Amino acid sequence: MPIINYIDAISKGLWEEMERDKNVFIFGQDVGDYGGAFKVTKGFIKHFGAERVIDAIIAESAIIGAATGAAVAGMRPVVEMQFSDFVTNGFSQLVNNTASIHYRWNLSCPIVLRMPTGAGVRGGPFHSRNTEAWFFHQPGLKIVAPATAYDAKGLIKSAIRDDNPVLFLEHKRFYRNIKDEVPDEEYIVEIGKGDIKKIGSDISIITYGGTLHQSIEAAEKIEKENGVSVEVVDLRTLAPLDIDIIISSVKKTGKVLIVHEDNLTGGIGGEISALIIENAFQFLDAPIKRVAAFDIPTPYSPTLEDYFLPNTNKIYSALLNLSKL
Amino acid sequence: MPIINYIDAISKGLWEEMERDKNVFIFGQDVGDYGGAFKVTKGFIKHFGAERVIDAIIAESAIIGAATGAAVAGMRPVVEMQFSDFVTNGFSQLVNNTASIHYRWNLSCPIVLRMPTGAGVRGGPFHSRNTEAWFFHQPGLKIVAPATAYDAKGLIKSAIRDDNPVLFLEHKRFYRNIKDEVPDEEYIVEIGKGDIKKIGSDISIITYGGTLHQSIEAAEKIEKENGVSVEVVDLRTLAPLDIDIIISSVKKTGKVLIVHEDNLTGGIGGEISALIIENAFQFLDAPIKRVAAFDIPTPYSPTLEDYFLPNTNKIYSALLNLSKL
């Protein structure tokens, strides 16, 4: 099977869906001739034309609102935020209008919001946001956060086909650093389904997005060095959460480490912890632990950012502590 | 001691702080002659003048941004959102600028954002928001949510004196429905300190704001009818969380019910649950349970809204179930 970059997987998925459905269009800053700040839509405008790959003004509230309106009117907009951070400017549209269209109006709102997400690229406080916790708390939004090329392609296609608003969190650190096997044949990854990325029996890591690969690394390290068998559950979809895959892993291992790149307090790790307690309390052999970024804005300087972020070592240490409980 | 309304307690606290410090000023829509949509600042403009009680245009992003700028320049603005819901329009200012001023600039930003909050008043989806979970996840913001007149007055005063941004969530259902003893003498309630509103030994309820009184009612009912002794912990401050008061209550009772009016998923109940697990796992005799609003927008019709919201009966049932575990 061909091995391709995470970013190319997203581009291919977008391209195929645009070929499949002429109502799909791309809308965002610099997405046309320039192909977007990260070049995800490079070459699209030549093939699909300027009516389907539309450069937007710098006005995220109008962009999200207009895409919402277009979606209700039967189009299938795929919006690109230049960086996830700037979704804050369209926050009101997203949580008030977009999220509740179906509940209030009984109408579909098939909009995909692509957001280059996350830290670790020396982007500083305003180009590094993990935005999932805000939207996870908003009823009516679906959220996916793929961490492999395979999942990215499969999920962008599902997101576009979904009749609901879907936030597509693509980790910008992965674009050209993560590559894996992606079949040439048509496939999708279902929204709402997690994936066991590594089987294990002693501890479950529940993670997604930015910290998946570090989690796998730490799991492999502790297996090799300490003989502890760790299962790595990749949520892939954050809303709706795949509670079944979490609970069945926890029932097997009895110990849980939740890992996310987002700030600790109020991150979705808290909700996952609460759900495990509510659904599998009697299976727990130790307290649930979390590894996440510290509760500060993402600092710019490499020394600060490295200290601030979760990493393989921090996850390994947490696993080691858990294994001794 | 005089018994006064929740709303009057807020007004009095504001008034006293404006008398104390001439840098304090009120800024919001219709706050001047009209005294604000809920009349919290009724009469203020006559006493303090139009330079200290300032009617704002309808532009929440500019309001929050301007208040932030004024605060950094040495003023102490107290901003009123007409309803908490509209803070979404100033979301970017609040989470990007306001919250991180001290971290990035090492400058104080003493702004108070008063937000008439919460449901149960037939306000429908856009006049009923509980907004705490979003801001709880944003490092750099303090959040208080008083549920009594005493706490409301004590906390608005502390909020104004704090050199950091403080979100003051005043529950609009309480304004003229909740009254209690408020001393005439000067006092404050410290930010960051919870309060045991009812002592008990079998189960701990952890709650705040909109669900405090229902929690107390349910606790009293189960004590009377079923002989179960319930402790009610009123967080009062949500950020920074008073983890000590939570943990010491949990250590005593071994069973926990978290109650909030906000939507369940991604609400701050998840974080509280996770913290209890991390800090008092061995003291738990039963899974931690939660009672919260369902994961939908706040519906308008009384039948729907009543079904949607937590209430005394739901809390009582959850306590009863917990008591049997």
Add this chain to the structure above:
Amino acid sequence: MKFPLTFEDYKSLYYYIKLVREFEESILRLYRQSKIVGGAFTGYGNEATSVGSAFCLNKNDYLFPMHRDIGAHFVKGQSVKKIMAQHLARATGPAKGRDGTGHYADADLRIFGNISHLGAMIPMATGMALASKLKKEKSVALTYIGDGGSSIGDFHESLVMASVMKLPLILIIENNQYAYSTPISKQFNVEKLSDRAIGYGIPGFTIDGTDVEEVIKITNEACERARNGDGPTLIESITMRMHGHSAHDGAEYVPKELMNEWKEKDPVINFEKKLIDKKIISNEFKIETESKIKKEIDEAIEFALNSPFPNGEDALVGLFSE
């Protein structure tokens, strides 16, 4: 729509303008009888603007009315019964009790009611205008904003977008002298809000919003430009909010003289007078229309009051499209 107006048009307009006035009177009565669970807004003084502007729309045009525009709902084809059920939070309203007043959508009629956040519908209307352009539908999107609401960022972002993308959007600023208790002197510092159009490079007009013919003439031209691919239009309609902000508000802050001045310009009374004076309608027709409206409203009230509230459990249905 064809301009100038025909006799039939005038009769139709008369019916709608009277209907709005009577409908809103009935809402206020229901409010005083505590039959309305939340707030109640009226568009007293705004009838000519809301009715006249919507009158210019075709069936497949998109309408985004605001909280003073019940008239636009009716003109676009919504039934009095359904709007009444909305106000009474019943299961038979289009929003099934999930939201009240004009807060609902009717996709068949292409009516998309507002949310409470002022300005929030302008980007959505812009998006429907974009959809219209992409689909080559020739539909226009018409929406409204208050004098106060026109300060919100969404107003600006949408007009920049619609202008540069040449979208068929029409935005009417209903300048009714007040935003809640705040007079326009504290909200903006410009003679005519339509001058904002200059900064977007689009046509802008300030019109007498109590004169239904003027409203129709200018809106109709805007529709034509929009359909011809000439982009958006900004219209400032000068009216008066002749009631309080909502039913609970006595509007004591409005100077009596100002209110009296505007009573002279009451759009319903004046339009009726003009039609009768010009013999476009007869006194008979007036009485007929009035009794027809009374009957319609009485039936709607009965329908709504006899309609059930939604079942509580139904609250949990339909968050997502399955």
Add this chain to the structure above:
Amino acid sequence: MKFPLTFEDYKSLYYYIKLVREFEESILRLYRQSKIVGGAFTGYGNEATSVGSAFCLNKNDYLFPMHRDIGAHFVKGQSVKKIMAQHLARATGPAKGRDGTGHYADADLRIFGNISHLGAMIPMATGMALASKLKKEKSVALTYIGDGGSSIGDFHESLVMASVMKLPLILIIENNQYAYSTPISKQFNVEKLSDRAIGYGIPGFTIDGTDVEEVIKITNEACERARNGDGPTLIESITMRMHGHSAHDGAEYVPKELMNEWKEKDPVINFEKKLIDKKIISNEFKIETESKIKKEIDEAIEFALNSPFPNGEDALVGLFSE
């Protein structure tokens, strides 16, 4: 500031304009040497606007520079060393490595650097203008926005607010023909962005942003109005972004002819030529100034490169004011 400019003023301006150009050249060199960990922006083409506008400010005026305005930092008194340390993410920069480039505040100098969200500083500048008014300080708040960034809601909300509250705010739109890869033809549809001022009822000017004297003249008048209580001014400064959006961007999307046209208007070269032609400065002074600047920059680079990165653990200090 007094207008017209004195000889000393011209010399000072010459120094700053040259400093900016040399500073930015050095930043690009450091970027190519991979000494800059994140992005690197320059204000090539914008020197006259950023230097000239800040030149009008007093010590206690508030300055909110944007990402093309390094010149304004220097004029307002910031040291080359500190700005260099900022760019290199060192502990010795005013933001102590927590943010880079011009993203910091220096309360003593009343410099408040931007955050990345375009438009976000305009409300904050408006708020400082409000503080100035409330404290009767007579300070003005000066800020900037790009042609692209001027579409953002905060632009509109702030100007409505500043206008109706008569706040001493000056907003300069730096229209440099592009927003990242997007030409202005796709961003707005109006001849002059300063025409937006009409809709806010405030003075608006479109000026040649490569001509430092014109920039100073118009900004200075705006400052005077602001200090006199006459409210805000909107200035559109026409310039060219003569580099890519940031150092990684080759700007292949800019037509060669357009770039060449603008090279004729290079604000640094032209200003120098004019000063020498008019004998305001001598060739000697030029050489002196250049070597002074070179020394300053070399020292700043040395200072910054020898400065430590912050300690990782320090990341956790200072979220709140205690």
